[in-house]
Amino acid sequence: MAITSVHFLIFLCITFCVFYCCPVKYRWVALLVSSIYFYVMAGAVSFLPFIVLTSGVIWICARIIGRLYEEQDEKLKGSDLGRAEKKAIKEQYKKRAKRVLMLALVCCVGILCVTKFTRYAVRYLNLIAEAANGSAPFSAEWILVPLGISYYTFSTVGYILDVYWKRYTYEPEFLRFFLYAIYFPHIVQGPISRYNLLGQELKKELRFDSRRIVFGMELMLWGFFKKLVIADRLNIFVSAVYNGEEHAGSIYLVAMLFDAFQIYTDFSGYTDIVRGASQIFGVELEQNFNHPFFAKTVPEYWRRWHMTLGGWFKDYVYYPCTISHFMKRINKRTKKTLSERGGRFVTVVIPVFVTWVLTGLWHGTGKTYLAWGIYYSTLITISVAFQPEFEKVTKFLKIRTDTFSWQLFRMLRTFCCFMGGRLLTSPGGLRRTLMVIKNILLHLQAWCLTDGTLFTYGLDWPQLVLIAGSVLLLWGVSMLQERASVRELLEEQNIVFRWAVIFAAIFSILIFGIYGLGYDAAAFIYAQY
Amino acid sequence: MQVMNKKKVLKGICFVLIFVILFFFFQKLLQAKWIASDSENSASTSAWIEYRSLEENSLDVLFLGTSHSYFGVDPMYIYDRTGITGYVFGGPGLRMDLTYMNLEDALKTQTPSIVFLDMSSIQFDFQQEEAKCHKVLDQLPMTSSKLEYAFNTESEEMKPLDVLFPFFRYHSRWSDLGKNDFKYVLNDLDDTYIRGHYITYQSKETEFHFYEDVDYVLTERNLDYIKRMKRLCDEKGIQLIFYKIPTPTWYESQSEGAKEIAEMLDVPWLELFYEVDEIGLDVKADFRDKNNHLNQRGAEKLSAYLAEYIQEHYDLEDQRPTNKKWNEDLIRYKKLVELKIPK
Known part of the structure; x- marks a missing residue:
């Protein structure tokens, strides 16, 4: 079921x-x-x-x-x-x-x-x-x-x-x-x-509580929209690219972008559906996503993505590891042999690596997930351990850090790091990952984006326009959610507008959703773990 | 508190009502339509549109069956010769269950004196292609027969929900919507006037003999639906006639089987396979494709034969002097046929 x-x-x-x-x-x-x-x-x-x-x-x-x-x-x-x-x-x-x-x-x-x-x-x-x-x-x-x-x-x-x-x-x-x-x-x-x-x-x-039940149903609708309209539509393209033969680098770049949005809308869509379903019965489930694509650093990203898993590893692996006798001994020894900073560095690196390698193995067995764990441990270690150096470089380059452009750059940088992580697991093995990187670097073939090749992966232009529109809506709603509860805002509106929004949501899912004959609705990606 | 609850219930009812209205609106818009050009509307959505545009109880004869019917019977030709009004309700490879549902729906607005049932599909025990089934099913209202069909379908492809609500099957057509889809929702499609017939002058020489015989098995399902058709016609005082349009895709054993059922149900049986010469069919010129369907030349010959049969056996009024609508349509129809004649 x-x-x-x-x-x-x-x-x-x-x-x-x-x-x-x-x-x-x-x-x-x-x-x-x-x-x-x-x-x-x-x-x-x-x-x-x-x-x-x-x-x-x-x-x-x-x-x-x-x-x-x-x-x-x-x-x-x-x-x-x-x-x-x-x-x-x-x-x-x-x-x-x-x-x-x-x-x-x-x-x-x-x-x-x-x-x-x-x-x-x-x-x-x-x-x-x-x-x-x-x-x-x-x-x-x-x-x-x-x-x-x-x-x-x-x-x-x-x-x-x-x-x-x-x-x-x-x-x-x-x-x-x-x-x-x-x-x-x-x-x-x-x-x-x-x-x-x-x-x-x-x-x-x-x-x-009828208000809570309505709220739960609205959350479910939003989840269905993310899953059936966005994630499963993107899945058509991503599967066609990653399961097929070699493609042009530009096509892989689009697949990487789509893959990032697919997994987000798939998993957060699922979470919204089940949280909404649970709310109908009066039971609040914990939040699992907090707009991770707005994160400005990789550690912040992981505080916003699959929050309950991150929280679990932090509370039951990372902290116990940090305060363990073993780590205390190592800290003492490295402080003596290296320096104060060296000691701190080691005490950061070991728990981070242990936590992330285990997180990788939780997601899946094999080299790809091990590499994924090491990838994130390295990124997090670098971002934490070299914070002073990064600040110095920023100052040296006279970058104004309070500007929108700088914040946007940081968000895009974090998003790229996330796409890099997905690139390790999505293509289906490290060899294929290397092949994708090779094609992006050596066979970009940018014309594939304009000569119609892009439409040969299961999505024609109306579908791509629909994806663009849906992602724009997702972004708009996420911005709104950062400031206030969308459902409470909706509740304050007049009934005509409120119902118009709800009916628009229902029929968008029913019409634009990927389901039924001809489509094999993709299983939720995170259900395999 | 009670007033509040009443308000909530009222709101809930309004919400459901609006949902239902919108659902059926979008279903009509999105469902697959086979709006063909006027000469090819047989067994398509247009055939139902035309049928529903007819004046109530204005039909004398109804022809049911498979594609053989809409290729082989030309009701306008019959009207031209006899003044008898008729309509062909056929579908490609239509099985008896769908034919029954067609009849059930057709008799809601018309009570013809005679219903001709082509027995070509007597042994069909396979589910037709999904789209062909939808062609018929999507035009039929929600009836107990449709519900029964939805939950007894033997096809992997046909899901009950898709049968009952084609919205779920065709929702992905949103990117293919055209002018006709919107016109269909607004009931703004041009009416047609060919009474379910398919006009074609394509020609292919064929051979005329029985196929090498196969084991004849009449499925319970088919027999059951034939019996239901008989019962329905009896209830409405309609004369049911079994007939076989002369096409070479026919088996001797099936012919015998059809005769047996006719005898069992006390229904007249017209085996026209043996009447090829009497009808005057020319195997070199009167068939559209090898071993299968009649073309316009063949249809006119068969229709003339059927017209004569009806006149000989039943006392039906000649409507030509009084039926303005049919006379107007006949003029348009003749022009269309003329256009179709290969130059």
Whole structure:
């Protein structure tokens, strides 16, 4: 059941009716049942044991950890123990909690790694075996990759780490926790929700609120527009270019530009659809995008793009890595052997590289994603570590940094960096990436943009005009969103204008959307992770 | 509070109503149209436009069937000779189910005395190409038969939603919209006057004999829809006649099968395959393409034969002295035919 299918809309309508017919107290049960149904329909029944196992292990272990802390607090409370004894008790409980935590992490991250990396490993093992014996004895056909495994594993692992770090206490009811893990709007493609936010949202009284429902539907419409009108239309061109033979460099440049907008509108469109769907039930999901193409630096870009994944890696990988004993030791040693700045540089580089290589591997296995991780670690390290030098150069060149042109330049520079990152993964392998770069540099053939060649990749000129218009609209709405809530602005308008906008949105999607016979609506790009 | 809720409900109803109006407006605008030139409007959107422009209950005879019908029967020629008003409702390779739906719709505005059903498609058990089905389906209103068809379609291509709402199938036509699409929405298309017939003087010599026989299997589905047609005609007091237009694409076993059904349902059966000489068809000049359709010369001969048959067996009034509309159309039609005659 794809989120852009009629089946999903029917499912949503039925869930809506059942949900609001249930007494407020039991509405979360309606959400749980529909989420399980959605998970089975969108994936398969065989995926269900995996999510049950992961959430079961995490819930039990978090509960044990929570109980251990309660026991520890009981022991410490009211006793006349000395400081050293208290410290010993704390350490003892911390140790036990850590053991439980490690067990949960090994189990759940283990399942994630096995499902994600086995095929890749088997491919290499077969290559080695083939070189030695001439046959490939291993098969990875039996490996299942459950729907949304990366998302629910990260959500649940975040929860147990928070309980371990005492950021909040454990959830006593398994079914409530299971709903948090399997909640249908976020299970396929995120956002990677935090338990203290989504868990609490699901616990509050979910009452009927027509204003919020209208807001949710409007957000869904915007998401459908981005996905069906822009992303899937761009996908026709991008797929034709990257899946085909060699093309002129100018065509690759257009494909790179289209690819950047495609992935943005695809993923942010999905997020808007599911956030809107969730709002209909009164549950707020976290924001995942904040107009990343307005970012002026690469680190800012990643604070605006897939924010929940960036936030997850920052909180659960980057910070723990930065403040770890290992990093502290390295910092001390490099400060002694190099300099103050050298020490700082090393303490920035290592956590950044660890975080970004892991982020790359989260997106996919293989050399391309490793290269992608290294690419971003390098960019971020350079932008952070050489900040003083950049400022000096700017001053030396007497560049006025408070001007619009400078801000625009920075935005375009960041956008180009993003396109560079996409170039590593989109063409389908590093060899093809090199081929694309070679053609851009050596066979640009700019005339392909004007002699009609551009129209031979599945999009004729009306389609390209439509894309230009849609991207312009996207830009306009994004500018507006930077300043205020578009939906609130719309709410303030007269009914004629308001409805005109809503009907225009509905019929733009129905008419200009890429769906139905003749089109294979592209699956959401981020659903594969 | 109650007033507020009433207002909200009213608003919701208005919203849905506007949506429905806009939806059907865009559906009409975007759906595929086969608006052909006046001589080629058979089995196209124009055929339905013309049919709906006819005065209610003004038809004497209706001819249903496949492409053989609209190539082989010329209602205006029949009118010219006898004053009997007729119309051909055919579609390329039209299966019995779609033919039934055509009849069902046609009888909403007309109650002819006779319905001729060409049995060429008696053994068709395949789904026609999607576009050919849409040609018929998109012109038909939402009926229980259409719903039944939508959910029983055997084609991978035909989705129920596309059958019921061609909007979803043809929404991507926005970049191909032309003058006719807008004229169609505004019901501003020029009316035509050829009564569903296809005028062509293309000619190809053909051979006339039965095809090498194949196993004859009448599907349950086809039999069911033939029975439904019979029932519908009986209900309206219409004489149903089964006939086979003489074309060489015919099998002896199918001919026997058609005869059996006719006997079973007590319907007259005209096997014109054996009447080629009596009709006067010339295999060298009266066929449009090899082994298939009649051209205008052949159609005129067959129509003359059918006119004679109708006059001989049924007492239908000669409308020529009184029917102004048909007489005017006949003049236009004759001019058109003249234009088509190869010089």
